[in-house]
Amino acid sequence: MDVLFSQLFAGLSLGSVLLLAALGLALTFGQMGVINMAHGEFMMAGAYTAFVVQGIFSSAGVSLLVSLPLGFLVGGVLGLLLEATLIHRMYRRPLDTLLVTWGVALVLQQLARDIFGAPNVDVRAPAWLSGAVDVFGVGIPKTRLFILALAIVCVVALALVLKLTPLGRRIRAVVQNRDLAEASGISTRRTDRLTFFIGSGLAGIAGVALTLLGSVGPTLGTNYIVDAFLVVVAGGIGQIKGTVIAAFALGLLQATIEFSTTASLAKVLVFVVIVIFLQVRPQGLVSVRTRSLA
């Protein structure tokens, strides 16, 4: 029972990290079909934001609470810059965008290495997040619980924005049918920019959250980006529901396989499972129905 529960929690925890990393990606990918390889580097930027902020505030708790919105802003502005300078030129060539943003990712990584140095840096966790909570006799680190809660808050907030606000309506309209949305008087250009801002901002938040789990280095983003992409592919695009389910499913799967074999074998098996899954549902778990041939 203890083992089962701790495994379950390990999976949920991994899933929440994946979810945070993939949420923004799902938004930008769903919106424009653009694969943003620099997404991981936006996460890294968020993480370094937390590192810089902790130098300003003496209390780790205040610093964390300041870092979260600031990380969102840093990631968002970076995304906005990227969209305005490069990506908007290339909407007709989504695969090429993948390579261009990879170039951006390389540059950002090296910039971080030159600014903050190649060795990893640490961000202090606040005192109220240290230690573990005892649930059913299993000690669960508070930081993990915090990240799980943060992921849920982000999903709920994003869902509310998409469902209730005028901006959310515009975003959904553009995802479902770009031409018709444009014909109805929606500025797809502005919607794209705002979507990219929010999506990249979520990457920044994910980066801040990751500082609670380990130290911060220039390659922080690359460690998560491939898994985040897999979540998006398995979840299907256009709705957050798919991403949420896929993130937790992959997290649980990975944790379970890891428990019975090794971490490295688990990665391979997860990949195989996803390829088999795509045999059944090539468009991912949840997909917006269209009549197009794609």
Add this chain to the structure above:
Amino acid sequence: MTTIQTTVGGLYRSSRARAVTGFGVAAILLFAVAPATMTMFRLGLLAKFLCLAMVAVGIGLAWGRGGMLTLGQGVFFGLGAYIMAMHLKLADAGPGGVPDFMMLYGSGEVPWWWEPMRSPVLTIVLVVAVPTGLAILLGLAVFTRRVRGAYFAILSQALAAAFAILLIGQQATTGGTNGLNGFRSFFGYDLSDPLNKRMLFFIAAGALLVMVAVVRQLMHSRFGELLVAVRDQENRVRFLGYDPAKVKVVAYAVAAAMAAIGGALFVPIVGIISPADVGVVPSIGFLIGVAIGGRATLLGPVLGSIAVSWAQTSLSESFPSGWIYFQGALFILVVAFLPGGLASLVGKWRRRRTTQDPPDGAPHPSVPATSGSAA
């Protein structure tokens, strides 16, 4: 009608004559000029670049012509390389012997899946068969279900990530992060002998020339036309009664085989293969040379890849961090602003020079119109 036929025929003949001349020049350069003018060290470097260029030739076919953005060629390169490296390790250990690193990290026993690599013949077969088989399997699984475009790119990248992680995790049998290294002989030939090193260079040069010839024939064949058609209008090809998945699988498998042979020759030439050569970052790094040279052309990927390898070697010698900025900038500038690569500049210049030519309505196949936006 007759005039069109004669011009097409004439064009084909002249292009074939050009190809033969080109091959002659390349062969003289590689087999006579390079060994005569370069030091042993430089020749070894060039041999390494040629191995990487083999991967690029395959990517040119799969990505440039077929529109499949494969971000996982490092897997096929790595499989070929590791299979060859296992054979070299076993051969060094002697009949029934155990490679040195296994004594160090492992149980001191050779695992069963190493055993086939004791045989030199079987090794050569497996070097090509295993990666090609994997590519066919994955290609069939993915392309017949119409998973394509960005989805395929992500899957291929995840494959590279999983492969590298697996290699690192199994230190006892794959050497882990250190990889496999310290080979002494190559099919019985001493690897420290300069004469044998030169021989390896000739083998690499010959293999690359053969691959370029194969890709040229494929491009000029019915299959090549179909491949370009699948890239540009997959659904239309399907409506015409062809199966796009099969066309794609063939191109993907050929690309995988070329990457594998490149990997297998990389091992004796460079003397080491490690997860750092096959993971996500090197896999995507293979693409930049192809993009610069001109992804859909025959020689663009080869020349671009060699140029990028050379730039990497010389730049990272003088300023290590400069190379990464340079590589990033190349990705951004070339792909965003010069999608046809340098070859498209040559094409433009040539067209301007011969403006009296009758304008042909069809777009040139070497310039991808939207490069897979249909995906």
